Amino acid sequence: MADLPEEPxxxxxxxxxxxxxxxxxxxxxxxxxxxDFASELARREPSKVGPKGGALLAFAGSIPKEDLDEMEKVxxxxxxxVDPDEW
Numbered sequence: 001m002a003d004l005p006e007e008p009x010x011x012x013x014x015x016x017x018x019x020x021x022x023x024x025x026x027x028x029x030x031x032x033x034x035x036d037f038a039s040e041l042a043r044r045e046p047s048k049v050g051p052k053g054g055a056l057l058a059f060a061g062s063i064p065k066e067d068l069d070e071m072e073k074v075x076x077x078x079x080x081x082v083d084p085d086e087w
Contacts, residue, residue: 009015023031 009018023034026034
């Protein structure tokens with residue numbers, strides 16, 4: 001009799017349990033490969049909420065107002081006007 005495919009987990013908790021059960025079956029080398037793979041996935045597919053966005057808050061207020069005013073002026077001069085012949 002052929003093995004039936006496992007049903008996909010329905011909750012994150014079920015998913016974690018299944019990953020951990022499979023992880024427990026691996027030797028150290030296999031576990032390290034899983035860790036490398038999971039780390040690579042995390043780098044490629046960052047979550048929508050995470051430390052990367054929050055890390056930008058450290059820079060809040062660090063640009064002098066005069067520099068911000070100059071940046072705003074240049075942006076308005078360069079991009080705030082429409083050139084009908086541009087397209």
